Amino acid sequence: MDLNLSPEEKRFRDELRAWLEQHAPNHREHRRDASMEQQFAFLRSWQKTLYDGGWAGISWPREYGGRGASLMQQVIFWQELARVSAPPMANVIGLGMVGPTIIAFGTEAQKARFLPGILSADEIWCQGFSEPNAGSDLAGLQSDGRLDGEHFVVNGQKVWTSYGWAADWCELVVRTDPAVPKHKGLTVMLVDMKSPGIEVRPLRQMTGESEFSEVFFRDVRVPVANVVGKVNQGWDVSIGTLMHERGTLGAGMQVTYQRNIERLIELSRTIERGGRPAAEDPLIRQKLAQCYAEVQIMRANQMRAFSRISSTGVPGPEGSIQKIFWSELNQRLQQVAQELLGPYGQLEAADRHAIDHGAWSYGYLRARGNTIEAGTSEIQRNIIGHFVLGLPRSY
């Protein structure tokens, strides 16, 4: 075991650190009280800055404009970005999922047409996967694509489409053969969001923001040339899409949690309970220590998983616990923050008494979604039960 960075990993980190020192935006520009469009324009310009510096899509092969970064370099990348509180990139779906899917399954023409725009954020992507009646049970999706000459005609509805309202293009999965069992008749296609018949309605979530949209398709014509992979073999393509990134983004999340628990510890020295600093309250100390411990264990779990993937090429079984671990940890951490802050915990950004510009009231509400998005905790436990422990399928 060696917890130190190799000379090559260290070189990579130092180069990135030096670049970030010059270029990382002041995160106060990324204000929660700015309009959705203003915020998105900011994220887009941040990605362009990264792109110009050669830091967009680092995991992509060099021939497609990436850096061919190793897994550990990707881990370092997300850690360093989180360390300077860098905002996310606008085209997170394009970079993390659509691009790698096109690289793996797309035609040369598709690669040439779409990959550069993903990297530069000139074309923003969304992903049309979930439907009102197909969430955890994705293969049950009903959106329908019927062949008509050189086009598929698409009808149906997608939901939970991240950045749907900002997207220029969509990686869409639809049912093209209703006669065969549900995993078999699916096809993945690339859809221009400006096509006639597409309507996007931003979904307002409990935080007040709209990260997601509903997208309606009415007789939308999609050229057959835009199919990724083979017709009716979209399930493999979709699963490939969902497997990309292999959790390296989580390394950045861990650093964010680390910063959050350190900030709570700092706040505990000034917030008073019973006339003394909360940091001296035995119960608060227990809770802060528990959160601190779990944030470190999240890192140790990740490092074990990444090391395993690096040396064997496949994720180890410990990889499957990451989603449950980070989502439930964040909910516990945000609850500890609320207990520590007391009545101030509820204040939103607009209130002049708010602590940290309302980050903790926002964080508490946003964390509620963590155990639902990207595979609910229940589905994650089914996956561990069936695929890792070998228990019989429950459904």
Next chain:
Amino acid sequence: MHFGLNENQAILRDSAREFFAGECPMAFVRRAAESATAFDLQLWTKLAAQGYTGIIVDEAHGGVGLGVVELVLLMEEAGRALLPGPLFATVAMAGAVLDSCANPTHQQQFLAPIAHGDARSTLAFVEPTSGWDRSALRLTAKNGRLSGEKLFVPDAGVADTIVIVARDDVYVVDAKASGVSITPMAGMDVTRKLYAVSLTEVAAEKLDAVAGLDRALDIAITALAAEMVGGMQRMLDVTVDYAKTRKQFGKPIGSFQAVQHQCADMYLETESARSAVYYAAVALQEGAADASAAVSIAKLYASDACRTVGNRAIQIHGGMGFTWENDLHLYYRRAKASETMLGDATFHRERLARLVVDGRPA
């Protein structure tokens, strides 16, 4: 960066697993549990022949000179097999303290016989009102002699020497010396026997380097957490096997999500505890700045996790899990005893708070 076992470490783990599977099956564990001391000399000789009694002792003193990571892997496998007897007390407690605190002469005198398999030892720490809080210890030497009482001393009944943590210093006494009285305590863990050690003007050898005690205790704590991980793994394995074969309503109970999700949580808790233990072992081995924090993190997580894993295991086994005949209660008992040994989760959360909230040494 690579956070995983190297080839030699994997070989050590695999051969220990095989060794314990052959030499320490559950029938053996049960016989040991029913005996007065849970000690078997034949097995001890074999443990020594494997090099396990000298795993962290340097070669000059008859050991194999391996590190904390290897100790942790060995203890994990011992925990999986629910190894009865004094290996943990001798090697991970007394051995670690002698390795860190004793001068070369004392190492030759006390540590070498342990490595060779000729002597067993243990660590006496807890006093009637101290718990595992070192600052609450009162025992002191007068004219080089110790008088007082130590409780919850593991395997003292089969120890040749006892390492004694006093208020200001660390001593070694001969377990057979005059003034030493060792009486069994009826602990819940029937595979690791506890004793009260009463000292009346006992001649004691003072170890030179008391400053090494913190690190030695950190090694012992990490090794104990590793043993707990091994126990959790075994409870998980037998429970998953049971859930695959036990049928109700015409189906294996493992096909019901209420059962499956408990198994998934056992898996999450076991793997997370393992990650924390491995990290603590590497941090100790490399002398990392966060080593003590990492040790407390491993023990606080393992302490809570081994209890909940045990609860889930017995719950899923239903009535069968509650019987004496089923082996789970033996693990469940060990889990509870280990939970408090060397400081429970609450103790280690407070220790961690001193390190990371107050920013002072533990």
